[in-house]
Amino acid sequence: MKLKKLTSLFLAGAMALSLAACGGSAGSTTSTTGTGETGTTAESTDTGDLPVLKVAVMPFLNSLPIEYMVQNKLDEANGFKIETVYFSNGGAMNEALAADQWEVGTLSAAAVNSLAIYGAYCIADIGHSEGGLYTLVNADSPIAQAKGTNPSYPDVLGSPETVKGAVIATSTGTISHLNVNKWLEVLGLTPDDVQIVSMDFPAAYQALKTGNCDVAALNPPTSFTAESEGYVVTSSLSSLNVPQYDSIIVSNKAYTERRDVLVKYVKAFFEACDALQADQDMAAQMLLDWYTANGSETTLEACATEIETRPFVTSEEAKGITIGESVSITGEFWVSQQLLEESRFPEIAKHVDDSIVKEALGF
Numbered sequence: 001m002k003l004k005k006l007t008s009l010f011l012a013g014a015m016a017l018s019l020a021a022c023g024g025s026a027g028s029t030t031s032t033t034g035t036g037e038t039g040t041t042a043e044s045t046d047t048g049d050l051p052v053l054k055v056a057v058m059p060f061l062n063s064l065p066i067e068y069m070v071q072n073k074l075d076e077a078n079g080f081k082i083e084t085v086y087f088s089n090g091g092a093m094n095e096a097l098a099a100d101q102w103e104v105g106t107l108s109a110a111a112v113n114s115l116a117i118y119g120a121y122c123i124a125d126i127g128h129s130e131g132g133l134y135t136l137v138n139a140d141s142p143i144a145q146a147k148g149t150n151p152s153y154p155d156v157l158g159s160p161e162t163v164k165g166a167v168i169a170t171s172t173g174t175i176s177h178l179n180v181n182k183w184l185e186v187l188g189l190t191p192d193d194v195q196i197v198s199m200d201f202p203a204a205y206q207a208l209k210t211g212n213c214d215v216a217a218l219n220p221p222t223s224f225t226a227e228s229e230g231y232v233v234t235s236s237l238s239s240l241n242v243p244q245y246d247s248i249i250v251s252n253k254a255y256t257e258r259r260d261v262l263v264k265y266v267k268a269f270f271e272a273c274d275a276l277q278a279d280q281d282m283a284a285q286m287l288l289d290w291y292t293a294n295g296s297e298t299t300l301e302a303c304a305t306e307i308e309t310r311p312f313v314t315s316e317e318a319k320g321i322t323i324g325e326s327v328s329i330t331g332e333f334w335v336s337q338q339l340l341e342e343s344r345f346p347e348i349a350k351h352v353d354d355s356i357v358k359e360a361l362g363f
Contacts, residue, residue: 050081051261053254056093056105057084059294061220061306062127062246063106064287065272072275074268080261094118103254104265108246109175112331115351116344119252124266124357125245125321126273130237131309132220133179133244135168136208137232143215144232150186153241157234160188163215167195169204170217175237175244176201178333180217182242183235220310221291224302238309245313245326259356266360273312283307319363324352 053075057063066082069075075082085102087093090110096102097118107114108129114120137143137157143166146159163184170176181191197213201222208216208231215234218226227233237244248269250262276283284304291298313321331348334340 048081050076050079051258052081052083053258053261053265054101054103055082055084055265056087056096056102058087058089058093058106059291059296061287061310062108062129064283064290065126065269065276065312066106067290068272068276068286069268072272074271075265078264078268078271080264080268097251100251100253102251103258104248104250104262106246107249108244109173109178109330111247111249111327112334112340112348114249115327116331116340116347119347120249120351121252121255122247122324122327122352123250123255123262123354124248124269124318124360125313125323125326126248126269126318127246127312128244128310129175129246129326130242130244131311132223132306133175133217133237134223134227134233135180135183135215135217135235136223136226137215137234138208139230139232141214141232143234150188153186153239155239156183156186157232158183158187160193163187163189164193165195166214167197167212168215168217169197169199169207169213171200171204171219172196172198173334173337173339174219175330176217176219177337178242178330179235179237179240180215181333181336182237182240186235186240220306221296221298221302224305225298228299228302228305242329243326244329245321247323247327255353262356263360266357270313270315270318270361274314276307277312277314280304280307315361318357318361323354323357324349327352 055066057066066084070082087096090107093105093107094110094113097114097120106126111122115122142162143158146162147157148154149159150156168180170180180196184190184194199207201218204216205218205222205226207213248266254262284300284307287303287307288298288300328348331340331345335342335345
């Protein structure tokens with residue numbers, strides 16, 4: 001009965017998303033205020049003689065440096081102009097990538113398809129995306145009481161006995177789904193031992209609150225909201241020691257034809273990252289404004305937690321990162337889930353280039 005109710009919730013959520021996606025219209029913008037629907041833009045302003053770069057943004061933390069660049073005119077200071085194109089999620093970004101609707105954007109899990117299928121390139125890792133990727137349960141759940149099952153992962157909760165047969169709600173094929181699988185692995189279980197039901201993160205959280213699932217695997221800001229409301233974190237990519245980054249992804253055409261502008265973009269992006277990391281109170285308020293403008297309900301406290309646990313990569317830290325490592329981990333997961341053809345996996349390594357960030361940051 002629980003699974004049937006959960007499926008009904010999923011179908012209702014899918015219908016709502018489908019209806020929302022039908023309302024957009026096309027144009028162009030130089031503002032990342034989040035107006036419009038998937039793949040839509042608003043009216044642009046005169047950019048003079050500066051080269052214009054079409055930049056994809058989403059209603060998530062990884063687009064905050066882009067918002068900072070626009071507000072503080074770091075694009076113009078570095079000799080180019082940002083024209084933003086808004087998308088609701090990474091999947092929509094990839095579909096638009098095939099039609100050359102954007103040139104550069106920031107992605108996490110969806111970068112696998114960008115590289116392996118659409119021929120895009122990963123040119124920099126810019127944010128720690130493992131923070132806030134949680135599996136959560138009610139405080140009185142037996143899963144929350146089971147501690148120390150795997151001594152190598154002391155902060156991971158749950159046991160084979162308490163988790164087996166559980167209904168787990170998450171958005172499948174995402175990093176949150178990877179978190180679920182790694183959690184099960186640490187507990188000595190497999191996905192066949194549980195029931196994983198796909199739905200968007202707010203719907204998954206609602207299912208947890210109404211008792212229609214046992215576990216919800218969420219991402220920010222929903223995960224931080226759930227934690228602040230008393231739900232117990234049973235695993236995270238941090239506690240499972242799984243590295244993940246948000247990465248700057250560029251279209252094949254931009255990579256081939258617009259290297260000079262991309263170098264300027266990466267330089268400006270890390271200037272924004274440095275500024276956001278240096279003033280986390282400012283960053284939290286800016287993130288709250290960004291979420292609110294894009295229709296997400298959260299709190300300043302939850303935003304501050306996200307800024308703290310999902311820090312941006314600074315220009316100095318970037319010099320020590322092996323670009324493409326996390327997208328390769330995600331690609332292996334996708335192959336295991338039959339979300340990516342194994343024959344396409346080698347394309348990921350072929351579409352990673354660290355020379356642009358090295359030129360931009362001078363190392």
